[in-house]
Amino acid sequence: MSDHGTQPSDTGPTTPDQQVSQGEARSGQAPQGHSASPVYSLDAHTQRYAQRTAGMTASEIRALFSVASRPEVVSLAGGMPNLAALPLDSLSEEVARLVSVDGQSALQYGSAQGVPQLREQICEIMALEGISAHPDDVMVTVGSQMAMDMVTRIFCDPGDVVLAEGPSFVGALGSFAAYQTDIVHVAMDDDGLRPDALRETIDNVTRQGKRIKFLYTIPNFHNPAGVTLAVERRAEVLDICAQHGILVLEDNPYGLLGFDGQTYPALRSQDPDNVVYLGSFSKIFASGLRVGWVLAPHAVREKLVLAAESATLCPPTLNQMIVSRYLSTHDWQGQVKVFQEQYRERRDAMLSALEQHMPAGCDWTHPDGGFYVWFTAPEGVDAKEMLPRAVTQRVAYASGTGFYSGEFGHRQMRLSFCYPTPERIHEGVRRLANTITDELDLVRTFGSAGRRPASGPQAPSPDTA
Incomplete structure (x- = not known):
């Protein structure tokens, strides 16, 4: 992967003050000290919304789903796991038996912390990555997305800083x-x-007088970059955060999906007191069940349970018991190996097609696990602006701008290889290459479409905050 330098964008990440201003504008309220003409909206509730709703915007990735799901479009955009290899016949029998035998408990309210047996099994899964944990410090969540929301809820006030790759x-x-x-x-x-x-970013934020609450990181088979945090860097990252009193939020949904069966030591295994660990069954079993978990220091776990009780009361008991039955009655580790082989074949198909079809000036990562390749287009190509033209060529991708807070990632795109067949991946990459070639012809004829600097997984530089 080439080393693309990045300079600060003209439009940096939105500050909390800017977010409030945006919220006031959307609600029809003028900022203090200013007068404004009335703002009219078709939504009769506009003026009732809380200011924090200004930060709630539809993601570019979700907006793609309706287009990318059309059968004639090869979607390299989504992150849906390929579930074709799951033993659905035996699973259906287990679910029927579960409802028949244990339906009274499976269909009842449960604990906010989660089913005890499943929490014990989760501890066994985490042990594969060096984590020693007690079930009492595990909380089952409605996917790791809920866990992320709960952690942010209990730690962050408006204006606090969250560090993210x-x-x-x-x-x-x-x-x-x-x-x-x-x-x-x-x-x-x-x-x-x-x-x-990381050091430089912390220093810059500290000089601005802001509070950093935590570092959010995906150390293994990163989404969307596809890279993995080097083992020799892990202790250093933890030491830096500990020195500055910064919590680490470790998100690890892909950790067991190394293509050669390799696993890496979890950050949580090296610093149990300062790392909150998020896990999920979405990538190694069934994403539709929405079962994840959070492992936290004991006092933090207590706060998370209180937050969860007020949000969802309890995670779905039936879904938890289905996952627990699957872990107990099936060779789930053997199934993970099947997934590893399946995704490795698709990764190989994508890398081969990229090498074969892409024009000069393109660059991409070479993941050794997970779902994604991070792709950088040639100078002058704006991947976000090119997307409608790619869709007309019947291929879709996720524009890099959706993976940043602020104006970065215009030359980048995330290419997903997890769901399409190898043949469809090859055809999708061929169509994408043709689209990029056509875009380069337009750039040579009419000038650069890319008005902003490039930014890849090594960017933006730390002084862009």
Whole structure:
């Protein structure tokens, strides 16, 4: 992967003050000291909304779903796991038996913390990555997205800073923005989060007098960058955060999906007191059941349970018991190996097609696990502006701008290889290459479409906050 330098954008990440101003504008209220003409809206409730709703915006990725799901379009955009290899016949029998035998408990309210047996099984799963945990410190959640929301809810006040890799998971950015935090990106490279960039970013934020509440990181098979935090960097990242009193929020949905069966030591395994760990069954079993978990220091776990009780009362008992039965009655680790082989074949198909079809000036990561390749288009190509033209060529991708807070990622795109067949991946990449070639012809004829600097997994630079 090439080392693309990045300069600060003319339009940096939205500050909390800017977010409030945007909220006032949307609600028809003028900021203090200013007069404004009335703002008319078709929504009769506009003036009733809380200011924090200004941070609630539809993600670019979700907006793509309706287009990308059309059968004639090869979608390299979504992150849906491929479930074709699941043993659905035996699963259906287990679910029927569960309802028949244990239906009274499976269909009843449950504990806000989750089914005890499942929490014990989760501890066994985390042990595969070096984590020693007690079931009492595990809370089952409605997917790890809920856990992310709960952590942000209990730790962050409006204006607090959350550090996140650049680029970062779009769902996390949405949660952080909804609580009116100031998201500051930290630079990455082929070996994941850069410790030197982390130090510099912390210093810059501290000089501005802002509070950093936590670092959000996906250390393994990153979404969307596809890179993995080098083992030798992990202790250094933890030490830096501990020195500055910064909590670490470790999101690890892809950790067991290394293509060669490799696993990496979880950050939580090295610093149990300062790391909150998020896990999920969405990528290794069934995303539709929406079962995830959070492992936290005991006092933090107590706060999370209180937050969960007021939000959902309890996670669905039936779904938890289905997951628990699956873990008990099936060779789930053998099934994970099937997934590893399946995704490796698709990764190979994508990398091969990129090498074969892409024009000069393109660059991409080479993931050794997970779902995604992070792709950088040639100079002058704006991936977000090109997307409608790609769709007319019957291929879809996720524009890189959706994975940043602020105006970054215009030359980047996330290419997903998890769901399409290898043949469809090859055809999709061919169509995408043709689209990029046509775009380059337009650039040569009419001038550059890219008005903003490039930014890849190693960018933006730490001084863009």
